[in-house]
Amino acid sequence: MRILCIGDVVGGVGCRFLRSKLPSLKRFHGVDFVICNGENSADGNGITPLSAQYLFDSGVDAITLGNHSFRRREVYDLLDESPFIVRPANFPSKTTPGKGIINIDTGRRVITLVNLMGNLGMEEGLENAFECADRMLSQAESRIIIVDFHAETTSEKRAMGYYLDGRVSAVFGTHTHVQTSDAQVLPKGTGYITDVGMTGVIHSVLGVKTEIIINRLKTKLPGRFEQAEGDCRIEAALFEIDDKSGKCLTSESLRIE
Numbered sequence: 001m002r003i004l005c006i007g008d009v010v011g012g013v014g015c016r017f018l019r020s021k022l023p024s025l026k027r028f029h030g031v032d033f034v035i036c037n038g039e040n041s042a043d044g045n046g047i048t049p050l051s052a053q054y055l056f057d058s059g060v061d062a063i064t065l066g067n068h069s070f071r072r073r074e075v076y077d078l079l080d081e082s083p084f085i086v087r088p089a090n091f092p093s094k095t096t097p098g099k100g101i102i103n104i105d106t107g108r109r110v111i112t113l114v115n116l117m118g119n120l121g122m123e124e125g126l127e128n129a130f131e132c133a134d135r136m137l138s139q140a141e142s143r144i145i146i147v148d149f150h151a152e153t154t155s156e157k158r159a160m161g162y163y164l165d166g167r168v169s170a171v172f173g174t175h176t177h178v179q180t181s182d183a184q185v186l187p188k189g190t191g192y193i194t195d196v197g198m199t200g201v202i203h204s205v206l207g208v209k210t211e212i213i214i215n216r217l218k219t220k221l222p223g224r225f226e227q228a229e230g231d232c233r234i235e236a237a238l239f240e241i242d243d244k245s246g247k248c249l250t251s252e253s254l255r256i257e
Contacts (some may be wrong), residue, residue, distance in 0.1 A: 001109060001243050002029060003146060004254075005172040006036040006060070007179065007235040010200030010207030010227065011043045015051060017232035018199050019058035021256050026059060029238055029254075033111060034059060037148060037174045037196075038085075039066040040207065043227060046071030049078045052085065062086070062104060064115045066150035066175055067123055069098065088117035088150060089136050090127035100132070103141040109243055110142040114168075116160070118151025118175075129156070130163055137167060143246030146239075147171045154180070154194050161192040169246045170239040172196050177206040179235045183253040191248030197235025202257070204228035233257045 004026070009018055018036070026034065038060075041051035046068045052075070055063060065087040070076070079085055079098030089100020104111045114136045116129045129149070137145065145168040149160050157173040164171055166188025172195075173180070179197025186192050198207060205213040209228045216223050234256040240249045 001032045001144065001241045003033045003035065003111070003170065003239045003241060004029065004031045005146070005148070005170070005196055005237045005239065006034065007196035007198045008037045008040050008066075008174055008177055008200075009055065010040045010177070010198060011045075013227060013229060013232060014198075014200035014207065015041055015054050015058070018055070018234060021234055022059040025234070025256060031238070032108070033106060034061045035113065035146060035148070036060040036063055037066065037150070038063040039068040039150075042072060044225070047075050048072050049075055052078060052082070056084070061106075062102070062113050064113065064148035064150070064174070065098075066115075066117060070096070086113050086115040086148075088115050088126075090117055090129055090132040101136045101139050109144055112140040112142045112145040114140075114145065114147045116147060116149050118149065118153065118156045120156045121152035129160065133160070133164060144169050144241055144243070145246065149173050150175045152176065157194045161186060161190065161194075165190040165192075169241045170248055170251070172237050179253060179255065181253070183237055183251045185248050185251050189245075189247035191237075191239040191241070191251035193237045193251065193253060196237045196253070197255075199234045199236075200232055201228040201230045202233050203230055231257065
C-alpha cells in the first residue's frame, strides 16, 4: 500500500494548488491513500467545514490537524462527527471536540491514523506526547498505523520516530512548514520524516507575506497575517507499506511545483 502524507496546506491558495496537482500525483505514484494536514486550510488559518470538504473533494482521504485545530468554532461539530478527521490526541478528551485516533476501512485494509502534538515549545498543559502515543496504539485496529506528529523541535520529532520504530508503519512530522531531507526507513521498519513541509506559496514565510513577518521580527509589533500569493509547491512524503506486516518498505520526500 502506498500512502501519501501531504504537508500543511495553507489557505485557499494552497487548497486550489493541491486540487490542481493531486489527481495526477496520485496516478503517477500509484497512491492508494492520501493523508493531508489541514489545520491551516482556511484563509486566516484554522480549518472550517468548507475548507475540509474542499480537501476531501480534491482527493484527500483523511485530514490531520494541529495547534490551530480549534481556532474556528464552526468546525467543532464536524470534528466530532467526521470519521476521516483526526486532531491531536493529547488535548483533554472530555472538553475537546474531535478524536485523536481514527480507524479507516479502505475496502482493502484498515488504516489507523493517529495525531499527536509535541510538548516542547507548543501548547502548555497537554498530556505527554509519548505517553499519549502508547495510549493511542492500544486502540489501533490495524497493523498499518500512520502518525502525524505536529511538533516544533526536530529533537522531539526524532525521538518520537525512534520511540515508535517497529510499532507503527510511519511517522511524519508537521508544523514547521519546512521540509527536511531525512525521509528514511528506521531500523525496525517504520517510515519517517522529521517534517513533510508545506503546501502553499513558495516565496513566503510559512505561507504568510514575507514583509509582514520581517516587520514583526524587526519591530516586535503585532501585525495581521495575510497570506502570500504566487507560485506554489506541494511538499509531501510517500511511504510504501507492506499490507500484511505493516512495516514500511520505502520512504521518500516529494516536492511538486
